[in-house]
Amino acid sequence: MRNIHVKVVSNQETAPLCFRMVLSGPFENFYLQPGQFIMLRIGNGYDPLLRRPFAAYKVKTLKGISLEIFYAVVGHGTRIMSRIRPDAELELLGPLGNGFRIPDRTTGALIVAGGMGIVPLRALIYKLLDTQIHSIHLFMGSKSASHLLFHKEFQDNEILLHVSTEDGSNGHHGLITELFSHFLENHPLKKDNNVCFTCGPSSMLQTVASIASRYRLPCQVSLESRMACGIGACLGCAVKLRNHSCSSSSPENYGRVCIDGPVFDAREVEW
Amino acid sequence: MVNLSTNTGGLTLKNPVIAASGTFGYGLEYCQYMDLNRLGGLIVKGLSLNPHLGNPPPRIIETTGGMLNSIGLQNIGVDAFIKEKLPLLRQYDVAIIVNIFGQTVEEYVKVARRLSEVEGINGVEINISCPNIKAGGIMFGKDPQQAGFLTKRVREATPLPLMVKLTPEARNISEVAQRVEDSGADSISLVNTFLGMAIDVETSKPLLATITGGLSGPAIKPIALRMVWEVAQAVSIPVVGSGGIASARDALEFIIAGAQAVQVGTANFINPAISVEIIEGIGKYLQDKKLKGIKQLVGSLKIPAHEKTSH
Numbered sequence: 297m298r299n300i301h302v303k304v305v306s307n308q309e310t311a312p313l314c315f316r317m318v319l320s321g322p323f324e325n326f327y328l329q330p331g332q333f334i335m336l337r338i339g340n341g342y343d344p345l346l347r348r349p350f351a352a353y354k355v356k357t358l359k360g361i362s363l364e365i366f367y368a369v370v371g372h373g374t375r376i377m378s379r380i381r382p383d384a385e386l387e388l389l390g391p392l393g394n395g396f397r398i399p400d401r402t403t404g405a406l407i408v409a410g411g412m413g414i415v416p417l418r419a420l421i422y423k424l425l426d427t428q429i430h431s432i433h434l435f436m437g438s439k440s441a442s443h444l445l446f447h448k449e450f451q452d453n454e455i456l457l458h459v460s461t462e463d464g465s466n467g468h469h470g471l472i473t474e475l476f477s478h479f480l481e482n483h484p485l486k487k488d489n490n491v492c493f494t495c496g497p498s499s500m501l502q503t504v505a506s507i508a509s510r511y512r513l514p515c516q517v518s519l520e521s522r523m524a525c526g527i528g529a530c531l532g533c534a535v536k537l538r539n540h541s542c543s544s545s546s547p548e549n550y551g552r553v554c555i556d557g558p559v560f561d562a563r564e565v566e567w
Numbered sequence: 568m569v570n571l572s573t574n575t576g577g578l579t580l581k582n583p584v585i586a587a588s589g590t591f592g593y594g595l596e597y598c599q600y601m602d603l604n605r606l607g608g609l610i611v612k613g614l615s616l617n618p619h620l621g622n623p624p625p626r627i628i629e630t631t632g633g634m635l636n637s638i639g640l641q642n643i644g645v646d647a648f649i650k651e652k653l654p655l656l657r658q659y660d661v662a663i664i665v666n667i668f669g670q671t672v673e674e675y676v677k678v679a680r681r682l683s684e685v686e687g688i689n690g691v692e693i694n695i696s697c698p699n700i701k702a703g704g705i706m707f708g709k710d711p712q713q714a715g716f717l718t719k720r721v722r723e724a725t726p727l728p729l730m731v732k733l734t735p736e737a738r739n740i741s742e743v744a745q746r747v748e749d750s751g752a753d754s755i756s757l758v759n760t761f762l763g764m765a766i767d768v769e770t771s772k773p774l775l776a777t778i779t780g781g782l783s784g785p786a787i788k789p790i791a792l793r794m795v796w797e798v799a800q801a802v803s804i805p806v807v808g809s810g811g812i813a814s815a816r817d818a819l820e821f822i823i824a825g826a827q828a829v830q831v832g833t834a835n836f837i838n839p840a841i842s843v844e845i846i847e848g849i850g851k852y853l854q855d856k857k858l859k860g861i862k863q864l865v866g867s868l869k870i871p872a873h874e875k876t877s878h
């Protein structure tokens with residue numbers, strides 16, 4: 297966990313307003329668990345001022361190990377980021393936060409991804425496959441067919457893919473949570489050995505968490521938040537958590553998405 | 568070797584760079600990213616008598632050249648700090664300054680007294696300048712009389728070096744500074760954040776849950792610098808400058824304007840090791856200018872003769 301200097305190898309639009317950036321740098325001893333993130337400084341000046349958090353994925357290429365991040369252009373910072381040219385030098389901090397945990401004896405995974413939420417979950421899928429967990433249902437939702445990331449990649453895999461789009465251009469016409477709920481209704485699970493993992497818009501996470509709880513399915517949610525430091529110092533990334541400890545006077549408290557998360561047990565979060 | 572040491576009223580620092588409260592956690596969060604021993608000092612997150620929950624999210628938003636925050640002084644309380652954090656922090660060779668706040672004068676007094684009972688704390692910074700809590704904080708900092716009264720009461724409660732942190736929201740910050748000096752403060756730090764806001768035009772909603780928040784970062788530097796320059800002339804106790812410092816040159820500006828030391832805040836988020844770079848940059852500057860120490864630089868602003876009269 298340190299500040300490292302990296303170089304942009306490529307920065308290209310892969311779907312409408314969705315970019316893939318590849319970074320080269322000293323990544324040999326850079327161990328990133330699925331769900332962990334990095335804070336990337338976008339440029340060297342004061343605009344944008346703060347680093348931005350991104351899920352990252354380590355890839356081996358002919359030239360060595362590089363880091364891959366995907367981002368949607370959603371605001372001022374990511375717009376500037378989308379104009380960064382290859383060879384630009386950037387700084388990144390990481391790996392940060394707590395990733396997904398795969399409990400012992402897990403035999404199956406139900407993964408619910410909304411939009412860009414698929415990025416950290418993709419890393420998780422490869423880790424699950426590596427650990428010989430092959431019963432993987434991936435529920436992937438997005439705005440439209442062109443926004444479905446890694447769709448082909450997953451089709452070639454042994455995982456079971458369930459797709460929805462808000463405009464009906466691919467798969468179920470509607471929300472991914474509808475597909476997820478419908479699936480659970482019709483497919484009784486051996487509940488002890490299945491785990492649900494989810495990442496995406498906050499409203500989706502909340503729905504997934506409540507569906508999972510209805511089926512007594514353990515559920516891990518990866519939360520997003522605006523961040524300033526990314527290392528637990530500023531308290532800017534607060535999320536309301538349920539307080540289990542009876543000793544505390546307050547029924548709730550704030551956790552930090554950056555260091556207490558970003559992956560939380562869904563039951564901990566006060567939605 | 569140049570001498571980077573400086574004195575902020577009863578407190579000698581090995582160099583003039585202090586990590587600002589609220590941007591440096593309890594110090595320990597940063598130890599993986601930089602060497603805490605390099606810092607002149609560090610000021611821990613504002614502490615209150617009891618743990619404080621803080622404000623609902625969203626609590627931060629970036630603005631041009633700066634950021635707004637409405638953390639609301641979330642903290643673990645003075646006792647948990649003493650028990651859990653201080654023993655670890657004390658292992659570093661760095662001046663530990665504790666930022667304190669309360670909703671009432673009595674609460675400030677109690678926290679200060681509690682801190683005076685333990686070993687390992689080098690100073691107290693009274694926060695009378697937080698714009699993000701309903702009671703206490705800035706309420707005391709806007710009114711010279713209340714600021715003076717609070718300083719006097721805390722002064723009576725602790726022998727620790729006492730720094731009072733002012734708000735730029737005061738109508739006349741120099742007047743507040745003078746009252747605080749007269750009431751027994753050892754030094755004055757300024758500025759805390761400016762009250763600001765930001766709106767999402769797509770939804771017409773404020774971008775912070777609390778609507779308004781404190782503005783910090785490079786965007787506030789020129790105003791902070793002007794205020795430090797004014798206050799340094801108005802008081803005779805040491806002044807510690809802060810507001811938007813992100814480089815050695817920024818820090819040097821504050822020192823030339825009259826600050827004995829500086830606090831680095833928001834810039835820690837941009838680069839967790841920025842303070843070390845600033846310390847090195849100040850050292851190099853002194854060397855290049857053939858100056859023996861910081862003291863020769865403090866308040867060395869040269870105002871051309873004709874500009875003294877025509878404002």
Ligand SMILES: Cc1cc2nc3c(=O)[nH]c(=O)nc-3n(C[C@H](O)[C@H](O)[C@H](O)COP(=O)(O)O)c2cc1C
Pocket residue numbers: 530532587588589590612613636638640666694697732758759760782783784785787809810811812830831832833834
């Ligand atoms: C996220 C955040 C939290 C802060 N918390 C505190 C605090 O607890 N007590 C305090 O006196 N000042 C607090 N401040 C103010 C800073 O210490 C500093 O005075 C201010 O940000 C201006 O300096 P800068 O522009 O270098 O950040 C906080 C600032 C930020 C950005």
Ligand code: FES
Pocket residue numbers: 522523524525526527528529530531532533534552553554555
């Ligand atoms: S981003 Fe600063 S505490 Fe999480």
